[in-house]
Amino acid sequence: MTGPSRIIASVIVIALVAGAVAAFAIAWRPAIAAVDPPAPQAFDAALVKRGRDLAAIGNCSDCHTVRGARNFAGGLPVPTPFGTIFSSNITPDAETGIGRWSETAFRRAMRSGVNREGQHLYPTFPYDHFTNVSDEDDRAIYAFLMTRQPVHAPARANQLSFPLDQRPVIAGWKLLFLRRDTYQPDNTKSAEWNRGAYLVAGLAHCGACHTPRNALGAERVSAQFAGGDVDNWHAYAINDKSRSPVPWDADALYAYLRNGWHPDHGTARGPMAEVVANLSQVADSDVRAIAVYMAEISGAPTPDRKRQGEAALAQAKSPPAQASQANPAGASIYAAACAACHETGRPLPYGGVNLGLSTAISGPDPRNLVNILLSGVRAVEGERSPIMPGFAASMNDTQMVGLLNYLRARFSNQPAWTGVEKTIADARRTETVLLQTSAGPRNAPADPTQRDKP
Incomplete structure (x- = not known):
């Protein structure tokens, strides 16, 4: 090897080594x-109760609990475009x-997405939002989780292809x-607005579902x-791109x-039903703060948007319009099953x-309406919330297509x-989740002495 070649090779080796060292670092x-x-008794009961409410806002139980299994024991499959990731066991099992x-x-x-052993966590755990959570709130959630019933539940192996199955890639x-900056309040806004902004950006992680991804x-x-x-x-969309026939305001959101449920907007369904079920347990002031903040994010409706909403409400109060004869099969199914x-x-x-007034019918694609028609809206014990039968077994695909086209x-x-x-x-193949409006309290008691029973 000549002198120049040896120098070039040395530079390449040094660059590779430096790159490897940098990647490792x-x-x-x-x-x-x-x-x-x-010991559960080591935690103050008031701190645990606060942690319970914060965990409800964060929807922790639904992401870390398989339906019908023990609370917070993990194992819930989370489908992603890159494969399936299973949620972890966050009970205090040693x-x-x-x-x-x-x-x-x-x-x-919570802040960096790194577990105790030093492994990077996949961002299906929304630490990109939890960086905004304060030390005090992290302490309360920790106290709540460490007073739950320990459940021995080994982690399920994620189903990811190489190289995404290698955790260092997450770095x-x-x-x-x-973004590691914690939430900073806006001194030009009210305390209520700032509380809502803090919750939405952090524990509630609303953008994790309502923001498109790259x-x-x-x-x-x-x-x-x-x-x-x-x-x-x-x-x-829950900003000014919302397809809701009637614009949202803070009272409707609350x-x-x-x-x-809201008569001008309909019923929470799918994953949103789980969010509402958890919010039903928390302080009224926190729910109101989220609504106030999100209403401002949506912005005041334009004059045209306001007129459209008023027209939709006026039409809803009028006698039903004549059914279109362009789709007689769909019209017949609607008359028999829906009207x-x-x-x-x-x-x-x-x-x-x-x-x-249904956003599902005005939405960009028919997924949500299909899920509703197939699964229905189940009754909630003790509540006068809307109910609806599912039609998965009583309608074939041709009938379902006709009805959907007619409704649209x-x-x-x-x-x-x-x-x-x-x-x-x-939707039929994936057996989409059952719908609900509110499942009532689902988190374990806040009192450390009242831990979950086996």
């Missing part, structure tokens, strides 16, 4: 020493949960997309709250988030939203959907 995180699981995590280790996971994602799975900041996809549902609840003004639970044409001013047949087939 970026990806490596030290382990944090294990601790003995703290072997398979977080029982040997110190508060410092817990806070690092590169964090370099690109993880090719690498990160939220598109330039399109915040413009609508996203989650679990075969479309999370509607009622919807508190009760899972009795949606056109007769019946009181809850049998009265349904006027379909001219009659009750919206939007163009016809495309790909309706495929949407129905996908």
Whole structure:
């Protein structure tokens, strides 16, 4: 090898070694020493109760609990474009949960997405939002989780292809997309607005569902709250791009988030039903603060948008319009299966939203409406919330297509959907989640002495 060639080779080797060292430095995180699981009685009951409410706002139970299994024991499959990731066990089990995590280790996971052993966590755990959570709130959530019933539940292996199954790769994602600045209040706004902004940006992580994502799975900041996809549902735009026939305001948002239902907008369904179920447990002031903040994010409706909303409400109060004869098959199915609840003004639970006010019918694709028609809206014990039967077994795909096309044409001013047949087939295949309005309290008691029973 000649002198110049040897120099070039040496430079390449040095560059490769330097790159490897830099990559290691970026990806490596030290382990944090294990601790003995703290006794539940070591935590103040008021702190635990506060942690319970914060965990409800964060929807922790639904992401870390398989339906019908033990609370917070993990194992819930989270489908992503890159494969399936399973949620972790966050009970205080010493072997398979977080029982040997110190508060410092817990806070690092929340802020940096790194577990006690120093492994990077996949951003299906929304630490890109939890960076905004205060130390005090992290402490309260830690106290709540460490007073739950320990559950021995080993982690399920994620189903990811190489190289995404290698956790150090996540360090590169964090370099690109993880913003570590905590929430800073806006002194020009009210305390209520700031409380809502803090919750939405942090624990409530609303943008995780309602913001579209780029090719690498990160939220598109330039399109915040413009609508996203989650679990075969479309999370509607909740900014000025909303397709809701009637514009939202703070009062409507509050009622919807508190009760899972609003007569001008309809019923919370799919993953949003789980959010409402959790919010039903928290302080009224926090729900109101979220509504106030999001109403300002949506902005005051333009004059045209306001007129459209007023026209939709006026039409909803008028006698039903004549059914279109362009789709007689769909019209017949609607008359037999839908009109009795949606056109007769019946009181809850049998009265349904006027379909001219339905965002599902005005939405950008038919996924949500298909899911509703297949699964229905189940009754909630002790509540006069809307109910609706599912038609998965009683309607075939041809009938479902006819009904969907009829609903879109009659009750919206939007163009016809495309790909309706495929949407129905996908929904039947994935056996989409059952709908609910509010499931009532689902988190374990805040009192450390009242831990979950086996």
